[in-house]
Amino acid sequence: MADVKSILHEVKAGRLSIEQAEELLMGASRLDYATLDLDRAGRTGFPEVVYGAGKSVDQLIGIIDRLQAHQELVLVTRVSEKQAKQVQEQRPNIQYIAEAGLLIFSKKPLMPKREGYIAVVAAGTSDWQVAQEAAWTVRCFGSETRVIADVGVAGIHRLFHRLEEIRGAAVIICIAGMEGALTSVVAGLVDKPVIAVPTSVGYGANFGGVAALLAMLNSCANGVAVVNIDNGFGAGYMAGMIHRQMVR
The missing domain is CATH 3.40.50.1970 (Rossmann fold)
Incomplete structure (x- = not known):
């Protein structure tokens, strides 16, 4: 759940806009074509995952951009090579795993966190x-x-x-x-x-x-x-x- 006091302090300090604070308090971010669950990691331990099939490149980029602002990891499944190429032309920091059909953005290297x-x-x-x-x-x-x-x-x-x-x-x-x-x-x-x-x-x-x-x-x-x-x-x-x- 959102830490209301911390969010208000961030707004007061000018580090968060009112719009960003509203999204954090709601736990959701609204686009014209999607409503993104920003509190998923807090509830389930894993952030919002995007199903890529059927989405336009502009929609994928819009969703990825918004999630990047709130999540350390963004995972998009069922992405075609054509979709991935067009996304990477505009967002070269996104990794495409062609053999898995996945787009991945991670602020940290994907290293094992546990034994086994x-x-x-x-x-x-x-x-x-x-x-x-x-x-x-x-x-x-x-x-x-x-x-x-x-x-x-x-x-x-x-x-x-x-x-x-x-x-x-x-x-x-x-x-x-x-x-x-x-x-x-x-x-x-x-x-x-x-x-x-x-x-x-x-x-x-x-x-x-x-x-x-x-x-x-x-x-x-x-x-x-x-x-x-x-x-x-x-x-x-x-x-x-x-x-x-x-x-x-």
């Missing part, structure tokens, strides 16, 4: 973008991330080669398309929480990820939670929250 790491385990290379979205979200939370790719059940020996590294993680994010079988296998081999991410990778009967989603929801292994199809961000967010609580 989160493993992002991907069944195939085709799941790479979802895996990277999850991994970079975890890094924004302040946790180390290790991406372990192409260890799907079609060649299960590949998984066993990396099993000790996976078991050493504090939390495991398991990403798979097709029939989504990797989640049940991994969860049956580890003593850590597993967050499953079904992907839309697969042939026709995969139904755009629904087959993997249902397989993960019906997993016979325990300790599995499932996010929506292709939702690497949601999985990374949940893993970051769990790791933060474990350290506390």
